[in-house]
Amino acid sequence: MSRVPLSPTPRSTINRNRKRAATDRAALDALLDAALVCHLGIVVDGSPVVLPTGFGRDGDVLYLHGSTGARSLRLAERGADVCVTVTMLDGVVYARSVFHHSVNYRSAVVHGRARAVTDEAGKRHGLRVLTEHLAPGSWGHARRPDRRELAATAVLALDLTEASVKIRTGPPADDEADVAAGTAWAGVLPLRRSWGEPEPCRLLPAGTPVPDHVRGRPALG
Template sequence: MRTEKLLSATERTNHRRLREQGSLDPEDLHSILRAGFICHLGVVVRGSVMVVPTVYGATATTLYIHGSVASRSLVEAPDASACVTVTHVDGLVLARSVFEHGVNYRSAMIYGVPRLVEETEEKLEGLRILTEQSAPGQWEHARQPNRKELAATSLLALSLDEASVKLRFGPPDDGDSPDAEAGIWAGVLPLTTAWGAPQNAPELDPALTAPRHIAERNGKPLGSRG
């Protein structure tokens, strides 16, 4: 039996268009966040809207975001709201008519007021989460940040309390329309992203090879954690 509460339905997260693609299941949100490591952070910087692509790491309750420009803005306006989006494209939905074309996708929008992470212990933990989101095993493999590097790094924390999720999957929806008799091909063109073979840095000692946690990702799809 599920015990986790449904996602919040607020003025900003209510599904008004294509409601059938909306989800209030928190597991859909967590699945979308687990499957990637790049987000787009929308903030207002000195009166102008800016959308910054950056890396993130997620826990069950918090999104940690690497962001220097956004951090400067939040220092100036600490109570300013932000919006973070994460989207995965799974395929093109090619119908019999252009009007019915679409995209299979998974998307999350998280709203809230980010806070600057300044306490050393939480900052280190947030950076660990962010690093492990994209390259599991790398935090223990590489040298971790020293005090100077930590001071030069900006990290934001955003609660997952207010989030909106939409998903679409499956074939075109025009199978029972008059266009179905037109003899035009229709279907889905899937899109997958996979990791390639590790490429050594040019100055690397030839005797050194990629560690197991990196080498074993060759050929695996984006979002896989093994």
């Protein structure tokens, strides 16, 4: 896993709330590895379009995928600028004033131009990364893509060269006068994510056990 520092450019440099900007590459990797959905932004006919999509990271490359029929994916494949944003909400920050209410969160913003992965070996590699991010263990457990399925799937690769990370943690930052007044509660209500009980497909033979890679899946970070 790479530990090179982020390389800020004007558009990836965080101008506000610098204390929330984490410039450590490790923070970027950790967030990208913890979240399952990203929001892909692209300009279509001059207007922004933001769509949720799956992704996966391999070193310095972010893989994205989708149906070859999606217009935004086709534009991205052709080298349009994209913005990929990943956000994890960690809690609600209750302050003594409405103004200082906030959220604890981790957010990464990656800018760049994606490239279409079109050779079969590269596509298989990208799909493996995407699959093992979405469902660790599934690449070795489920049937792998055949040529028809490979052809129907667009795989994009985006280098992690222009990125920023913003993290807020900890208690509210209240004004001293509000703390002294002592009229309101203040603190953090943490948001937890956990996996529920696996719901087996009804078409499975009776008694099929839930495999360990599903039942024992660690909680999202």
